[in-house]
Amino acid sequence: MLALFNLLPLPPLDGSHLVSALLPDRYRPFWYQIQPYSILLILMIVYLFNEAFIGLIGKTIRLLDILTP
Secondary structure (H helix, E strand, C coil): CHHHHHCCCCCCCCHHHHHHHHCCHHHHHHHHHHHHHHHHHHHHHHHHCHHHHHHHHHHHHHHHHHHCC
């Protein structure tokens, strides 16, 4: 779950490095402009989708519980 979250294309996360590497040159200035606000975007995503994250984490834990002898 954490690995998937880390791949979100927001600048403090690792997914942003993929985006900046693949982004055409004409879009990079806009990408660099939104970087200072990206932590706010991450907090909003976590806040708005809190129940989805909790549900997904719970399902992952139950799945690991079943797979572990």
